[in-house]
Amino acid sequence: MNDTQHAGATAQFKIRIDEKTHIGADSTRLTAIRNLSLELKPESMTVLMGPSGCGKTTLLRTVAGLDDQYTGEIDMPPSARLGFMFQEPRLLPWRTVRQNIELVCAPGFSEQDLQTLAEAVGVDDMLQRYPQELSLGLARRAALARAFSTEPDLLLLDEPFVSLDERTADRLRSLLLDVWSARPTTAVMVTHNPREAILLADQLVLMAPRPTHVLAVETIDIPQGQRDAKMVEALHNDLAERFPENFAGL
Amino acid sequence: MSVSIAEPDPRRGAWYLRGPWIAILSVIGFLLVWFVAAHIAQSRLLPGPVEVIAYIYEEALHGDLLFQLGITLWRVVAAFVVAMVIGSVVGLIMGEMPAVNRVLDPWLIVLLNLPALVIIILAYVWFGLNEAAAIGAVALNKIPNVIVTLREGARSLDPGLDEMARAYRLSPWSKFRNVVLPQLQPYFATASRTGLSLIWKIVLVVELLGRPNGVGFELHLNFQLFNVTAILGYTLAFVAIMLAIEYLLVQPLERHSTRWRNRPV
Numbered sequence: 001m002n003d004t005q006h007a008g009a010t011a012q013f014k015i016r017i018d019e020k021t022h023i024g025a026d027s028t029r030l031t032a033i034r035n036l037s038l039e040l041k042p043e044s045m046t047v048l049m050g051p052s053g054c055g056k057t058t059l060l061r062t063v064a065g066l067d068d069q070y071t072g073e074i075d076m077p078p079s080a081r082l083g084f085m086f087q088e089p090r091l092l093p094w095r096t097v098r099q100n101i102e103l104v105c106a107p108g109f110s111e112q113d114l115q116t117l118a119e120a121v122g123v124d125d126m127l128q129r130y131p132q133e134l135s136l137g138l139a140r141r142a143a144l145a146r147a148f149s150t151e152p153d154l155l156l157l158d159e160p161f162v163s164l165d166e167r168t169a170d171r172l173r174s175l176l177l178d179v180w181s182a183r184p185t186t187a188v189m190v191t192h193n194p195r196e197a198i199l200l201a202d203q204l205v206l207m208a209p210r211p212t213h214v215l216a217v218e219t220i221d222i223p224q225g226q227r228d229a230k231m232v233e234a235l236h237n238d239l240a241e242r243f244p245e246n247f248a249g250l
Numbered sequence: 251m252s253v254s255i256a257e258p259d260p261r262r263g264a265w266y267l268r269g270p271w272i273a274i275l276s277v278i279g280f281l282l283v284w285f286v287a288a289h290i291a292q293s294r295l296l297p298g299p300v301e302v303i304a305y306i307y308e309e310a311l312h313g314d315l316l317f318q319l320g321i322t323l324w325r326v327v328a329a330f331v332v333a334m335v336i337g338s339v340v341g342l343i344m345g346e347m348p349a350v351n352r353v354l355d356p357w358l359i360v361l362l363n364l365p366a367l368v369i370i371i372l373a374y375v376w377f378g379l380n381e382a383a384a385i386g387a388v389a390l391n392k393i394p395n396v397i398v399t400l401r402e403g404a405r406s407l408d409p410g411l412d413e414m415a416r417a418y419r420l421s422p423w424s425k426f427r428n429v430v431l432p433q434l435q436p437y438f439a440t441a442s443r444t445g446l447s448l449i450w451k452i453v454l455v456v457e458l459l460g461r462p463n464g465v466g467f468e469l470h471l472n473f474q475l476f477n478v479t480a481i482l483g484y485t486l487a488f489v490a491i492m493l494a495i496e497y498l499l500v501q502p503l504e505r506h507s508t509r510w511r512n513r514p515v
Contacts, residue, residue, distance in 0.1 A: 064417045084417035090410050094432040094510045103428055104418040130510040150418065 013040040017072035034211035043184040050207025083152030089139035091131040098127040105149035157189035329388035337396025345404025403437030
């Protein structure tokens, strides 16, 4: 009876935004997105890369249904479950890590599932803690567990590893890959870190400055697990040569 | 020469810094000053603490002190509940909807500045000397304060957590209970704190002007009899009740609902 629940797992997600304009408090208009169209391959990781402030976050928010003031169409199953990892962890400070996860988790999510997930991201000792007791790295892990606990049809990640030191960010990236590979999910991640993008992406989408649209889509065929530092460097140099604008200074 | 003064941690300081000792000592000090002053004055108009406490004891056993306290307490509770419910709903709506806020804001300012006495007199004149008019008048005096506090609370809601709740498709009830209410908790606490103390003072005025019972009525009666012992006795007894509510009900409740706070990393 619940076949709609995972309709998104195999369904295509098609995003077409003709125009998205922010209207400021002083009624200044700022067009963030114009003529953008993007297709997400099922169970693949799409990484959006573009200059700061180009409208990547706006795009994610629009896809998540947090902002419906745009023209265009987002084609996704109405019952699609979302997982969203924000730039800040955005855990409820007055709920323990366990309560934060249980509040949003999928209907059939069992205690066993919760334990497995918590162990996978390394917060199994922290389930009874309140978010304020956690370091930023640990809070990010908890937020990652929460995003996966919804058993999402679409996983949205908004620069989930910014303002972490490089070692912690690296650990979290491989953690994300582990959890994601265990349960392949259609995912969209936003970043302005090119190496992170190359490391994680199946589809690397390069975005134009504001008003943003898709500049190019690069498909990276090598499985994420097999990409090493040398390979990432080579891909990076190749892309930097072809898209100097997007990789300038990075 | 530089002197560094370390702030002592009250939890680790000497025994007298821990627990309620200082508060108890301070109360004893007050009673002592009162006792000495009454002893020096030797007047019927300034009875000492011993006489007042004896009066309370006597009236509680043989008089109707407990009945009068109960009546007043019931009016305080009724007015408090009415004011908190109406004030919270209106305050939240005004905080969330700027259009409603613009319409109701002038009313709010008028109500905030209307003297309690005016509201009480008008309520009695228009609705008669009855219980509903009394409680309504008290509540109406408190409602604008609750509105202002809760409106501030609604405005300070974290938009990030709101987005989180919407992205994860929380039901409206779940969002209210898990995301909104905990953010409003400090505002509710402030509103009820200032509410209880304000309300009980106004309840006494309402009772004095138009009720045949309650602490306010007794104060009025004993004022006419110039019985200062009774006036102080009733006041002290009711203050004791309000203190008990503060320490045994409000503070433990607040500690419980803010237990997630102030835990270091």
